[in-house]
Amino acid sequence: MRIPCPFCGPRMLEEFVYLGDAALMRRPAEGATCDYVFLRDNPAGRHRELWRHEGGCGAWLVVERDVTTHEIFGAALAEARDAG
């Protein structure tokens, strides 16, 4: 499995660290943190996830992946405003 890093190009899975659902980027105001910490959607299909290119440029990425086939549709820089 390869992830197309916007800085480094397609790189092997071993170079990346996985965090989880990209919904983690939408940190709520106080009062809704419990759901934010413990509740996750678990779709069988396309999923937006956070990966860090730790063995490369170090960038946090939002990767869209089909979790049933592992097909990767794209990766965007997490800190770019439109990625979240």
Add this chain to the structure above:
Amino acid sequence: MQADRLSGGGLVDRSAPLPFSFDGEVYEGFEGDTLASALLANGVRLMGRSFKYHRPRGPLSAGPEEPNALVTVGGGAKADPNVRATVQELYAGLSAASQNRVGSLRFDLMAVNDLLHRFLGAGFYYKTFMWPAAFWEKLYEPLIRRAAGLGALSGQPDPDEYEVAHAHCDLLVIGSGPAGLMAALTAGRAGKRVILAEEDFVLGGRLNAESFEVGGKPAALWAAEAAAELAALPNVRLMRRTAVFGVYDGAVYGALERNADHLGAPPPGLPRMTMWKVHAPRAILASGAIERPIAFGNNDRPGIMLAGAVRSYVNRYAVLPGRRAVVFTACDDGWRTARDLRAAGAEVTVVDARPGAGRDEGFRTIRGGAVVDTAGRLRVSHVTLRHPGGTEDSASADLVAVSGGWSPALHLTCHLGGKPVWREDIAAFVPGATLPPGMHVAGAARGDYTTLACLRGGAAEAASALGVSPAEAPEAEDGAAGVSPFWRVKGAKRAFLDQQNDVTVKDVELAHREGFRAAEHMKRYTTLGMATDQGKTANIPALGIMAELTGRTIPETGTTTFRPPWTPVPIAAFAGRHKGKHFHATRLTPSHDWAKENGADFVETGLWLRAQWFRRGAEKGWRDSVDREVVETRGGAGFCDVTTLGKIDVKGRDSGAFLDRLYRNTFSTLPVGRCRYGLMLREDGIVFDDGTAARLGEHHFLVTTTTAKAVQVFRHMEFARACLWPEMEVSLVSVTEQWAQYSLAGPKAREVLARIVEPGFDLSNEVFPYMACGAATLRGGVPARLFRLSFSGELAYEIAVPARYGHGLAEALAAAGAVPYGVEALGVMRVEKGHPAGNELDGRTTAADLGLAALGAKKSTGFIGREMERREGLQAADRPALVGLRPVDPSAKLLAGAHLLEPGAAPKTETSLGWVSSVAFSPSLGSSIGLAFLKGGMARTGERLRMWDGLRGADVAVEVVSPVFIDPEGAQLRG
């Protein structure tokens, strides 16, 4: 004397004789032989003993599907067990030995199992070794373990080198038979980057095993010419001896190249194998087909082989496996074997299971008949033939060639979840509609059995995969291959299906009677297909028989899923260079060598090696060194290498506000030139890490982390910066390796430091008080940063210099009168001072549990972990909280991990009041001391409890005390 070698033909080089040995006997074969073909040429048929019944066995096949002819090659640490003799290339000096025997191969004492076969059927182990339960560990398991297994591992470290490598191409062609060669020619001529991977050491696949012509010349010659054309193309890479064993996500293929297994004396530096990760957006699977045996009585004797394998031995290796041959076939393909055997000089009888099949070609022919049984102890000598009317007679035979038709080798199409579909007209499973992305299947692997269809299919699939025009196929045979499903001879005694695991038709019948009828149940109950060959020749016939027994069709009965690997892959090949010290890098601090010269023993902390203690003079045990280091530091001055702590440079206008959101306490209010202790929480409210932050400038902080969490903390901070608050102006850089850092502690620390910094630098308490930080210049003009931080509770400084000055600074500190101390003494002093460390920050504790609730208690802005920390459960009054412990008897020893109990309480989970997290012998107090988490915490100060450890048999009376054992007012560290 190669008695069974033909005088001409074949792809062996008669001018290159190769001596080799098998079970100590010396033989001679030729360049181009496999171990199996060379043994057959020398008249050897018996090559192994079966797994369970220890029946004599010879090769069934001439390729990687071989279940029987497994041998151990080489000796000593290099001994390689379960090598298939049918793929092992012969080299001069090859030494092989048979396996799974007690005594000699010809007189195996374990063959008594064969006489007990009535009792050793499927499920025997499950039914027999059930009771009494106490017998399992002492009797049954050792018994089974001794009897089980084929070849044995050497038990020594593998002396060979293995490599892992990546390769890239436009098209990966898997297999080099007619379809594979045409696919590679199509892509290669079009200028595409092609990798052609072939498991065999010669390109051509079945073309090397057949006597017919392709393009008006012998098939093997056509293949050799095609291979030569490909070899000349710079964009084509031919990889012989390379088995593609798995398909992975993202169009990555795993391939195992055997670089040195065919060399008697490999050149130095050549790895034994290379694990290739082939990145191929398009692939042509041209893996061909595997011939199916027919189950008949005693069909496992040496000299009984697949019909296609017999053609391989005759045509490719110029070996005549028998002179009085019976060809038993259920398809037209078997007749080719009859013709080739006759041309090679054998006398041939054809038994075709299909009534009315085949023309009269002058063989003794029995149509609609069967081979029902065989005889011969170590090699087949007679067969019992059944005629259409049911009469039986016996015939002498030293070779039985069997063909029940062919099954596409579609294994790789299933690796990403593809399901094969049954094709009735060829009685075989073919690849289904869902293939791994980018994969095309060509030739016999998709059920195209004629040579012309393979040639055309290979070209067409490559052309469509790449959008180029197909190479023109040469003329070749295109006869329809008639086949009728024929799995077994009814009424046969002991008819073997899975020869490696000794599974018979009777076992499948038993599985059926006992209800294990689904393909996966049958497999597990009988162990069919679970040996090292994974049932390559056995699975389909067994499925056919189960379908017959249940009265269902084969697709209704099911098929087993094929998973990687296609062929056994040594774990060493996956590991490659990652073994021993290469498994992880070792990180050394800049003064590592200095520490080594000064008597340090080192301890691994993650990837780092840290000095654990410094042995001096006559010190015998580590405690002598550690106690001395503590006493000398607390009595004078000591220094410790703390380079391994994580260091993160935080810069930008929003640095202070950013750190406020990450830490429980506040940093934006910290004055420039000051440090502060910080506690970082996880979003769920549990303590993540601790450290300090030093404000070096208005918009510049330096944050430290623990050694263990350095990577995770930086990752977390980067997540917060990039994913949570990208609008903040802040940047983070890990500078752990840029700075060497030393803690200098003890009442004389200031005197020692004064000898190191440039004269005139004011170290007085007024100018540089506790928690001050700033730039300094050391003598000799070395730039440094000073931090007045203390982990030990003493007057202490941390001195950071650019990494290249680390060694020199260690020398200077020692010369200035400080003694080096290691991480053990550091740990003793932090326990004495009650500082939490890794044992306390264990991923379960909150700030309040650690007695640090006051840190940031008045903070008005939000931070990560704030809301969840206030959960009811984390606020519960009876949560275990940090206390100190001392044994009532000062000579008693405390143990980390022990439980705390009320003095009279029975040791049970419900009565446990908490646990001991860290212990140390305190030279300052002259007794063992500990930190512990205790229900009720400091409110129980002064109480006497029981420290109980059932594992180590400890039961010690302890007193609850403050976790700060020395200088509770902090006079020393502020002094």
